[in-house]
Structures are given as C-alpha cells and as structure tokens.
Amino acid sequence: MSEWIEACSADEIDEEDVIRFDHGNRTFAVYRSPDNEYFATDGLCTHERVHLADGLVMDDIIECPKHNGRFNYKTGAARGAPACVNLSTYPVRVEAGKVYLQIG
Amino acid sequence: MTAVDAGMVIVGAGECGARAALALREGGYQGRVTLVGGEPHPPYERPPLSKDAMTGDDQPSPRVIASFEQLADLRIAFLAGSPVTAIDREARSVVLADGRSLSYERLLLATGSSPRRLAIAPASPRIAYLRTFDDALALREQMTPGRRVTIVGGGFIGLELAASARRRGAEVTLIEAQERILKRGVPEAVTEIVHKLHAGNGVEVVLGIAIVSVEADNARVRIALADGRAIEADSTVIGIGAIPETGLAAAAGLAVDNGVAVDARLRSSDPDILAAGDCCSFPLAVYGGRRVRLEAWRNAQEQGLLAARNMLGAGENYASVPWFWSDQYEMSLHIAGLADEGVTTVRRDLGNGAFVLFHLADDGRLVAASGIGPGNSVAREVRLAEMLIARRAMPDRARLALSDYRLKSLLAA
Numbered sequence: 456m457s458e459w460i461e462a463c464s465a466d467e468i469d470e471e472d473v474i475r476f477d478h479g480n481r482t483f484a485v486y487r488s489p490d491n492e493y494f495a496t497d498g499l500c501t502h503e504r505v506h507l508a509d510g511l512v513m514d515d516i517i518e519c520p521k522h523n524g525r526f527n528y529k530t531g532a533a534r535g536a537p538a539c540v541n542l543s544t545y546p547v548r549v550e551a552g553k554v555y556l557q558i559g
Numbered sequence: 560m561t562a563v564d565a566g567m568v569i570v571g572a573g574e575c576g577a578r579a580a581l582a583l584r585e586g587g588y589q590g591r592v593t594l595v596g597g598e599p600h601p602p603y604e605r606p607p608l609s610k611d612a613m614t615g616d617d618q619p620s621p622r623v624i625a626s627f628e629q630l631a632d633l634r635i636a637f638l639a640g641s642p643v644t645a646i647d648r649e650a651r652s653v654v655l656a657d658g659r660s661l662s663y664e665r666l667l668l669a670t671g672s673s674p675r676r677l678a679i680a681p682a683s684p685r686i687a688y689l690r691t692f693d694d695a696l697a698l699r700e701q702m703t704p705g706r707r708v709t710i711v712g713g714g715f716i717g718l719e720l721a722a723s724a725r726r727r728g729a730e731v732t733l734i735e736a737q738e739r740i741l742k743r744g745v746p747e748a749v750t751e752i753v754h755k756l757h758a759g760n761g762v763e764v765v766l767g768i769a770i771v772s773v774e775a776d777n778a779r780v781r782i783a784l785a786d787g788r789a790i791e792a793d794s795t796v797i798g799i800g801a802i803p804e805t806g807l808a809a810a811a812g813l814a815v816d817n818g819v820a821v822d823a824r825l826r827s828s829d830p831d832i833l834a835a836g837d838c839c840s841f842p843l844a845v846y847g848g849r850r851v852r853l854e855a856w857r858n859a860q861e862q863g864l865l866a867a868r869n870m871l872g873a874g875e876n877y878a879s880v881p882w883f884w885s886d887q888y889e890m891s892l893h894i895a896g897l898a899d900e901g902v903t904t905v906r907r908d909l910g911n912g913a914f915v916l917f918h919l920a921d922d923g924r925l926v927a928a929s930g931i932g933p934g935n936s937v938a939r940e941v942r943l944a945e946m947l948i949a950r951r952a953m954p955d956r957a958r959l960a961l962s963d964y965r966l967k968s969l970l971a972a
Binding site: 471503505506509510511518520521522523536537 | 934
C-alpha cells in the first residue's frame, strides 16, 4: 500500500515555498519550510478545490491563492476562514537530494 | 408590540453579516446573537453566482457559509426571509416586515449592495440582474446552447457572466458604454488581455456606444444603440454596477456618504450602530484616510470579522489593503490596492503570458499591483505586493521588473 514516490529534487523548492506535484489522478503540494524541512499535503484547498501551490508560504502557513484560507502545512490544520476542513498530510523523506512522499 | 431582546443584532446575512455572527461566538460572546436576512437560504457565498453556479452541474446549490443547523448549534438566532423595515434608534430596536421588533445591544448593518438598475429598461422576465442565488438559477435557464444573450456592462459581473454564458454554449454580445471594459480600477494593459480573451472565446464586444432604448416582448429583447444599430437577443442581463443598501440607515438619520459612513472602527454616526461590507464607506488608512466603498468578497469578510470584535469592545481600526480577483476563462486577474493612487508603473513578466504591474506613487511608494495570467499564476506576487503596500514599502524600481527579485525578501527587511 504505502509506497514512496519521488516527487522532485530537493533544490527545486525554494526555502519557505511550495510546488505542485501531480501523481496519477491526484495532486499534492510539497513544501520546504524556512528551517529547511520538507512537508506534503493534499494539493487542493478544502474550501474550493484551488491548487495551494499557487499560494503563499509564510513560516509554517500556506495561504490559498483565491480566498486566503490558511492551513498549517506541517499538521494540515485549518487556520482561518473560510477554510474550516483540515488538509491531509503525507510523510516526506529526503534522500540523495530527492524528495519522496508516502502517499499510500 | 413589545420588542424582543435580541442582543447583538446583525442586519444582512451575506458574507459580511454571517462572518460577523460567527465571529461574535468565536470571540467568546455568550449573550444573544440575532442574524436577520432577507433571503430564504442559509448564508452563502456570492462569488460563485457569476461563475460555478452558472457553469456547474445541473442542480447547483448555494455554497453555504453556515447551515441552519450550525447556526442553531451556536445559538445564533437566524431570521431568514425577514426584511427589516426600520431602525428605531431611540428605542434601540429594528422593526421587521412582519411587524416584530428586535431590541439590540449593538447593531451591525451588513446590508450589502444591490444591482444598479438601467432606467430605460422595462421590467420583463427576459431582462435580469444578478445579486442572489435565485437570480443565478433564473439566469442559468437563459444561458443555454444556441440562445442569444446580451450583457449590458463590461465590469466584472458582466464579464464573468459572459464567460459563463459562452461555457454554457450561448451566443453573447456584451455592450459597454465606455471605450474599454473594466475601466474602473483596472489598468489598460490588463483589460486588453481580458478583452482579447473574450473576443477569442466568441463574445462580441461593443464598446463606447450608448444604449438609447431597450424593448422586450415575451420572446425577444431589442437594444437600440446610439449609432443606429439594434441588437436582438433572447434575453438580457444588466451588470452596470451596484449601489449600497443605505435606505434603513438614511431613514434612521445616520450619516450616508456613498454608503453608510463609518469611521476606521466601522462605527456609524451612532456609535452603537456599526456598518461593514459593501454597504459602507470607510477611510483607508494606507491612502491617508481616503474614503472608499468596496464591493469585494474579502473586504466583506474582513470587515464582518472586525465589526464583531469591535461590537465586543476591541476598538480596532480597519487597516487592510483592498484585494480581489476575477476569473475569466482559464485566466485570473488579481489586484491589490487602488491603481489610481499610482503615477508610474513597473511591469514584471512571469512567463506563460502572466505579468504583474506595480503601481508606484510619486515618492516611490508601492500603492497597488495588478496582475493577470493563466490559473492563479499571479496570485502570489500580488499577495506579497499587498503586504508591501500595507507596509508603505518603497521597492527599487529597476529591480521590481526582474522576476527573480523576490518580493518576500523585502518583507523581511
């Protein structure tokens, strides 16, 4: 079940930024935090199915580009109206400069 | 009839009023909260009405902000379909159309705006305006394959409806009296792109020509233009702007100035009555207190939240920078700030046809940013610009044009 999928190179994501990663018919958002850790969540905002990777990362918050709904991308917790449903998060590991997600 | 003690009373159950009601509870207020709305639906979001509600599945439903059950669980008394007819400031109460009277501890007017009517257009089921979910449902029926729709007004509502009508397969002519679409608040370089998008998607755009008459029978609408042309269609939608709902406030003697006039804390001329969202005009601190009225989703939401805090005594000033977006086919435009505050413009290209214009005041201060591109490709830059505008930043003009000059690094400075 829970296989590890290569998403990108570690240096494709700037610090305190996010990119979109599509796999099969699913889409994910992969984050690099200001302290250089990597995280992954579902790619679409729980409010209106907007790609979060077009949004702004500030510290540990991703803000949806359309309605400014906010989530903590490390935990998936919704942090501000209109977002009220948490995001799913996925384990991430970085090996030999590659970022892998366990998307199960 | 004696008044019912209704506690904190909010008139208007759109984005602004509903967010305020929820925020009163989130702020820990335990007393009575009463939300009064004119429509039968639970509070819902209006932005989809010109977009997804038009183009989505066969049984669209409103995107609800809080359901009847959620409101009841929060002990928010929601009076749906209850128009308010008067405010009695002396008795500190509002009077409903059914004769009931609600006494308030504090009152928030979140009455929104209503579509500006085209005076020369007759009342007809073939001539529509868009404000409510029910309006949107009725409009959907007019926008079917092969039907011809004229849209009067090249503002955001008119353009979004044009895009939705094309998606649904209707033939669309859009008539704008000004010499370009989106003349109010959007720079010409951006409107050019939007215009081309619509033309490329088969919308016939008629610019700079006044309408001299509108006639409707039970099958057709005929619009005569000043240049002698006549445009016939199966139906017409009019989107020529909105006017603030200030009737209650004016009748109660509150100051009105292009909206219920409020101070930075959203207080009207009666300090126990606040107003927020589309219905109010307020001073924008970032532009030296310039009085503005905004018709934007986020403004409605943020002012609703702030009004709730101030009803509970927070005493906070509204300090946000205007920000909004609009979807047009596969493109979105995002605008932060008021572009007319700028005297010079710096353009930054982001690739794939996306670009952002930074508008600078004569002292070099960033005062607005307008961008357009595929999907939400300009969203992040415009959002960062918004934060810089709030900080009254003076970014380096030459470097602003370079896409690898990170706006975020300026925020840290």
